Amino acid sequence: MTLFGRRLPIATALVTAIAIAAATLAPPDQLQGELQRLMYVHVPTAWVAYLSFAVTLAASVAWLWRRTPRFDRIAASSAEAGVFFTGLAIALGSVWGKPTWGVWWTWDPRVVTTAVMFFVYVGYLALRQATPDPLARARRSAVFGVVAFVQVPIVHMSVVWWRALHQPPTVLKPGAPTIDGRMLTALLISVLAFSLFYLVVLRARVRLAVRTEEVEAALAERDQEPAGNAVLAPQWEKKGLRADV
Amino acid sequence: MKRYRLLAVSGLGLAAVLVGLLVFGNLNQNLVYYMTPREALAQRSDYPDGRRFQLGGLVEKGSVQKTSDGLTFAVATTAQPGGRTVAVRFDGAPAQLFQAGIGVVLEGSWKGNAFVSDTMKVKHDENYRPPAQAGDRS
Incomplete structure (x- = not known):
């Protein structure tokens, strides 16, 4: 069993190549021009962040139900990926915001709620590090993983609920997407490519977690003292008693 | 275990109240x-x-x-x-x-x-x- 597998990375590379071609061939936007192409990386990273946290939610529920260590590993691995993609979405949004909005950062509801989501899931990872006992760690992080997911709908709906600088959703909303067909195609292929990449990373991380556990178990076994080590031989000499009589 | 459950339930309750306040509370004036x-x-x-x-x-x-x-x-x-x-x-x-x-x-x-x-x-x-x-x- 290799860490990354064989077929999935090849499929991901293929879809990524198609996505790059589609993003290059799609027409520029009437208003934003070539800048609008940042959408083909910014939107998929945000989508994969949502997806990661949804997987963490599902795996956390599954762990609470079945108590299988596998679900805990999936939940933790997916949260790590989610934190990475949330950070990337904020960074890419910043790059897009500077030329279009005119600022790198603003206290816009969407931007702020996304940053809060980032830090809460960093807290999830910190909680895991702070709990050495595997069972307690799995239980606490499963509850955390379920409760923290409430932020995903808040982040998504923030642009609808509150007055924001960030534009409302284009695709994930009631009604038809308000985007040119070729742009939408390029966007959907990009989303597929990023989702496949997420699957590659998630699977590798889960396998790595399995191996880490194996190594830790082996080390614990090696370091274990031999049986009977705690029993001391009687030391008559120290007490001034002769041992030879 | 029991104490922990109480903690989790109260945490959930707090989160629910906060979300409710954000969604339905009239905080829009300040936000x-x-x-x-x-x-x-x-x-x-x-x-x-x-x-x-x-x-x-x-x-x-x-x-x-x-x-x-x-x-x-x-x-x-x-x-x-x-x-x-x-x-x-x-x-x-x-x-x-x-x-x-x-x-x-x-x-x-x-x-x-x-x-x-x-x-x-x-x-x-x-x-x-x-x-x-x-x-x-x-």
């Missing part, structure tokens, strides 16, 4: 990112000259004029003509996408009947389309 021209004019007395706030709206078509150190234009609440607008004096270089008809969020304060601003953010919408070809202008 508002910008005021529309209509609101800014209605609350003119609450914002004396020099008190900074953010004003957001659409740049009225045909109102943009260059001055020696910036721009003047009018900001409307909606795209429909005839609504009340706020005259804006903007000092500095406009944002890259600035043009008549686009959404802007301006940071600044009242000065008499005009809104004087030094920071501009451009608000683009969620519609994406290729540049209009010659002949199919809509």
Whole structure:
């Protein structure tokens, strides 16, 4: 069993190549021009962040139900990926915001709620590090993983609920997407490519977690003292008693 | 175990209350990112000259004029003509996408009947389309 597998990375590379071609061939936007192409990386990273946290939610529920260590590993691995993609979405949004909005950062509801989501899931990872006992760690992080997911709908709906600088959703909303067909195609292929990449990373991380556990178990076994080590031989000499009589 | 369950339930309850407050509570007054021209004019007395706030709206078509150190234009609440607008004096270089008809969020304060601003953010919408070809202008 290799860490990354064989077929999935090849499929991901293929879809990524198609996505790059589609993003290059799609027409520029009437208003934003070539800048609008940042959408083909910014939107998929945000989508994969949502997806990661949804997987963490599902795996956390599954762990609470079945108590299988596998679900805990999936939940933790997916949260790590989610934190990475949330950070990337904020960074890419910043790059897009500077030329279009005119600022790198603003206290816009969407931007702020996304940053809060980032830090809460960093807290999830910190909680895991702070709990050495595997069972307690799995239980606490499963509850955390379920409760923290409430932020995903808040982040998504923030642009609808509150007055924001960030534009409302284009695709994930009631009604038809308000985007040119070729742009939408390029966007959907990009989303597929990023989702496949997420699957590659998630699977590798889960396998790595399995191996880490194996190594830790082996080390614990090696370091274990031999049986009977705690029993001391009687030391008559120290007490001034002769041992030879 | 029992103590932990109590902790988890109370945590969930707290989260639910917070979410409920955010969604249904009337916090919008304090969380508002910008005021529309209509609101800014209605609350003119609450914002004396020099008190900074953010004003957001659409740049009225045909109102943009260059001055020696910036721009003047009018900001409307909606795209429909005839609504009340706020005259804006903007000092500095406009944002890259600035043009008549686009959404802007301006940071600044009242000065008499005009809104004087030094920071501009451009608000683009969620519609994406290729540049209009010659002949199919809509």
